[in-house]
Amino acid sequence: MRLAVREALLAFRRAPMLSALSVTTIAFSLFAFGLFGLVALNIRNALQTVEDRVEIRAFIADGTGSEATAAALGDIGAFPEAASVRLVSQTQALDRARRELGEFSDVFEEGILPASIELRLKPGFRDPETVKAVAKRIEVYDFIDDIRFGEEWVEKLHRLRNIATLAGLALGLTFAVVAIIIIGSTIRMAVMARSREIAVMRLVGATNGFVRAPFLIEGFLKGTLGGLLALVLAWIALTVINRFVVQATFFDPWMGAVGVLAGACIGLAGSALSVGRHLKRV
Amino acid sequence: MIRFSHVHKRFARTGAALQDVTFQVNKGEFVFITGPSGAGKSTILKLCFFEEQPSTGEVKVYGTSSATFKPADIPRLRRRLGVVFQDFRLLEDRNVESNVAFALEVTGTAPSQIGPRVSRLLAQVGLAAKATALPRELSGGEQQRVAIARALANDPVALIADEPTGNLDERATRGIFQLFRDINANGTAVLMATHDLDLVRRAGCRTIEVNRGQIVFDSASDGGFRGPDTPDAAEDDE
Ligand SMILES: Nc1ncnc2c1ncn2[C@@H]1O[C@H](COP(=O)(O)OP(=O)(O)OP(=O)(O)O)[C@@H](O)[C@H]1O
Ligand SMILES: [Mg+2]
Numbered sequence A: 001m002r003l004a005v006r007e008a009l010l011a012f013r014r015a016p017m018l019s020a021l022s023v024t025t026i027a028f029s030l031f032a033f034g035l036f037g038l039v040a041l042n043i044r045n046a047l048q049t050v051e052d053r054v055e056i057r058a059f060i061a062d063g064t065g066s067e068a069t070a071a072a073l074g075d076i077g078a079f080p081e082a083a084s085v086r087l088v089s090q091t092q093a094l095d096r097a098r099r100e101l102g103e104f105s106d107v108f109e110e111g112i113l114p115a116s117i118e119l120r121l122k123p124g125f126r127d128p129e130t131v132k133a134v135a136k137r138i139e140v141y142d143f144i145d146d147i148r149f150g151e152e153w154v155e156k157l158h159r160l161r162n163i164a165t166l167a168g169l170a171l172g173l174t175f176a177v178v179a180i181i182i183i184g185s186t187i188r189m190a191v192m193a194r195s196r197e198i199a200v201m202r203l204v205g206a207t208n209g210f211v212r213a214p215f216l217i218e219g220f221l222k223g224t225l226g227g228l229l230a231l232v233l234a235w236i237a238l239t240v241i242n243r244f245v246v247q248a249t250f251f252d253p254w255m256g257a258v259g260v261l262a263g264a265c266i267g268l269a270g271s272a273l274s275v276g277r278h279l280k281r282v
Numbered sequence B: 001m002i003r004f005s006h007v008h009k010r011f012a013r014t015g016a017a018l019q020d021v022t023f024q025v026n027k028g029e030f031v032f033i034t035g036p037s038g039a040g041k042s043t044i045l046k047l048c049f050f051e052e053q054p055s056t057g058e059v060k061v062y063g064t065s066s067a068t069f070k071p072a073d074i075p076r077l078r079r080r081l082g083v084v085f086q087d088f089r090l091l092e093d094r095n096v097e098s099n100v101a102f103a104l105e106v107t108g109t110a111p112s113q114i115g116p117r118v119s120r121l122l123a124q125v126g127l128a129a130k131a132t133a134l135p136r137e138l139s140g141g142e143q144q145r146v147a148i149a150r151a152l153a154n155d156p157v158a159l160i161a162d163e164p165t166g167n168l169d170e171r172a173t174r175g176i177f178q179l180f181r182d183i184n185a186n187g188t189a190v191l192m193a194t195h196d197l198d199l200v201r202r203a204g205c206r207t208i209e210v211n212r213g214q215i216v217f218d219s220a221s222d223g224g225f226r227g228p229d230t231p232d233a234a235e236d237d238e
Helices: A002-014 A016-053 A066-077 A090-107 A128-139 A151-193 A195-204 A208-244 A253-280 B041-048 B073-079 B096-105 B111-124 B140-151 B170-185 B197-203
Strands: A055-060 A082-088 A116-121 A144-148 B002-011 B015-025 B030-034 B056-061 B081-085 B158-162 B189-193 B206-211 B214-218
Touching: A002 A016, A002 A151, A002 A208, A016 A151, A016 A208, A016 A253, A055 A128, A066 A082, A066 A116, A082 A090, A116 A128, A128 A144, A151 A195, A151 A208, A151 A253, A195 A208, A195 B073, A195 B096, A195 B140, A208 A253, B002 B041, B015 B041, B015 B056, B015 B214, B030 B041, B030 B170, B030 B197, B041 B056, B041 B158, B041 B189, B073 B081, B081 B140, B096 B111, B096 B140, B111 B140, B140 B170, B158 B170, B170 B189, B170 B197
Parallel strands: B030 B189, B030 B206, B081 B158, B158 B189
Antiparallel strands: A055 A116, A055 A144, A082 A116, B002 B015, B002 B056, B206 B214
16 A cells, blocks of 8 residues: 555656646646536625515505405415414504615605515425415415515526536536546556556466556545635635625635545546556557 | 376467466475476466466466466465475565565554564575665676675575576576475475476486477376377376
8 A cells, every 4th residue: 555655646746747737737627617616605605684675565455454465374274385374454564664764754645565474484395386376375365465475586586596507517527528638648648657667566476456446546545635626716716806896705615625536536437437448558 | 296188279360379288296305397498488387487378278386276266376376385486586676684584564564573584585596695685786697696686585385497507507507406405405496497407417407398289298107208290298287
């Protein structure tokens, strides 16, 4: 094992340019993943806040009897998706509007705002489809004048997040494939450079695993370096965004670790895929 | 210990290299393989250390059979064999010591045992004084001794040598051959391919002669010399 690590490190010195190239492509692969991942992450965070506030507000027609309203309140509260439901009377609506609008509070006359039923949904039922479905079910009461929920907003954010995820995936995978190809050719050179040694190893009875180990370790190390580099790049990108565009959050340590691990996997895959093929020719 | 049974070997581009080769080498034996260039000597040796596999027939070496072996059996077998070549195949960027140690390192010998073991091996082949020299600083005979020390590193039961003296002068040849005799006297079987008929004649060891891929003479079988036109000459070998 010690020998294998030494050999792997030696390989960096034998082909520094190619090694640097493989590390950088892995880094770019993961950076692409990471950048779009960050976008997706921040959109998801934004969605969370928006979704937390998602309310269905059903406005009640003037002159609706209080029993009808109370019955509807009970029915709606019993929906499996419902977290809480409450009645906002005309007075309360007015108070709230005045509070929110401050100095313009005078413009509201008593009775101008309708009463409404406000429904908050349980987490997990806040996606656009469910919200829409629930709204439909409330609409059937004939005393409901109008129903509102943040449909466009929620849908737009969802779509944006999906696009960011897909773009990151496509770009990241492309770079990953390029990285694997470059690592493959690096391995080929390393195998050629060590062909005499490999031949002697085999002759004296070194196992196949032993012959392969340095190349696999080399790939693993390059992948890990690439992963770390990608993390640094993503962090720099985020700092720039924070400064000039919008406040955004970074990956938590777990996601960072997963990213570095993904780099290690790309490196390992690149060498594992090619080492057998090239060793056969020695 | 080494047994060939009706071995045929065909190569895709060059055709039949061996035809119906049958012989056996016993524990501790010393056997020469002779014959003209292209006869198939190297091919026989490669079959012995499983560098090649027979097209038909069976090669069985120290319990490993060409008919049933798994890939993992090959390294295990090769640790029980020592192999040397005409061109030495030393690693030019390592000194004598590390060349010998290399065979031990890559087969998982405990690091603490490698040093003493290398010293002993170098003493055995008479190179204790040149442990730190690089291969290019040695004569051909000395380089071959390094290769032999490396081949002996894992205490082989047989030493397989493909024209080990082919690049050496008369004196060096005698020295290397004497070393083989000593190794053989310690119980290691030796299978050596050579062109050097003088050497073979003087040594008086068992000799197998190959021609055009067939065994045409085996001094261990009772019949003495038989021409190449009697292909099954060697079949009644033990
Ligand atoms: N790897 C190979 N691929 C194709 N043909 C081969 C291969 N190895 C050997 N041969 C063929 O097998 C035949 C026997 O070759 P081999 O090397 O065993 O001869 P040899 O007796 O060792 O000759 P020499 O004394 O010149 O070393 C030759 O005709 C050669 O062309
Ligand atoms: Mg030969």
